[in-house]
Amino acid sequence: DAKTTQPPSMDCAEGRAANLPCNHSTISGNEYVYWYRQIHSQGPQYIIHGLKNNETNEMASLIITEDRKSSTLILPHATLRDTAVYYCIVRVRSGGGADGLTFGKGTHLIIQP
C-alpha cells in the first residue's frame, strides 16, 4: 500500500471550509484514497473515498490531483463537532476490506469557535 503523509495538526475557524491535505506520491493506478475520522474516544468513521475523479457526499468533498500524488479533503462549513483526527488511507479497492486499513497518525483538526 502507498504511504501517506499528513500534517500532524491544523486549525480552522468555525463556519469556514477546512481543507486537509494528504500526500501519496507513490500511489499506484489501482489504489483508492479513503478518508476516515476519529472523534475523541470514539471508533473511526468513514467519510469518503475516490480514485481519480473529485467526489462529494453529504459530509465532505475529495479533490484528487490529476497526477493522483496528493488529495485534499474539504469540509465545507466546519463546525465544532468536526474537531477530530482525520486519516488519509490509500488502499487497493476490494470487497469489504476485511484485511484491514493502515491508519497512520492522521491530522488533528481543531475547529476554533
Next chain:
Amino acid sequence: NAGVTQTPKFQVLKTGQSMTLQCAQDMNHEYMSWYRQDPGMGLRLIHYSVGAGITDQGEVPNGYNVSRSTTEDFPLRLLSAAPSQTSVYFCASSSPAGTYYEQYFGPGTRLTVT
C-alpha cells in the same frame, strides 16, 4: 440496527490474567476485524475474519486469539495479559458486497493491564 457493539467498555486486568473482549454486529456483515490503538497512535490490525470459521492474523497478533463461530460475533481473547496490552480495542465490520473500505467501528473497549 445497533451496528457494532463491544463489551465491556472499560476493563482493568492484572498481569497474567485472561479475558475475552466481546464484539457483535447486526448488519449481517461477513467481514470483521480487531484493532488496537495506543495513545497518540493510529490503529493497528490484530486479527480479522472473512466469515464464520475463517480467521487470519493482522499486523500485531501476538498474545491474542480469535474465533468466529457465527456471523454476528467475533470475540478477542487475551491469553495472559501484559502491561504492553494496555490499549483501546476497536472491533469493525464490513460487507464483501461493499465495493470500498467502508468499515463500521464499535465504540471501543479501554483495557488497562497493571
